[in-house]
Amino acid sequence: MLSDVSPGQARIYQAALRLFAQNAGSEIAITDLADAAGIARGTIYNNIEEPENLFGEVAAAISRDMLARTETTMQTIADPVERLATGVRLFVRRAHEDADWA
Secondary structure: OOOOOOOOHHHHHHHHHHHHHHHOOOOOOOOHHHHHHHHHHHHHHHOOOOOHHHHHHHHHHHHHHHHHHHHHHHHOOOHHHHHHHHHHHHHHHHHHHHHOOO
């Protein structure tokens, strides 16, 4: 997941995703995020431009990752029904791989 961000950002995003999943998308404290990621608070500020926009950043990164996963597959499918079924299947597979993602 998150192949288009730095390793530090990916670690922070993964921890944020877990916390957002546990807290139903509620705001998370930087201290809690640092603890969950196993890093210092300063590392978060060095890797994330605007921590208050973290939910949006994580959602955007997940969307880009899912697009990258499906784009190549979808290009080879002409039938719209099959494309939809394949998209749903890929989405469910991704959710199965990472319960926090769903």
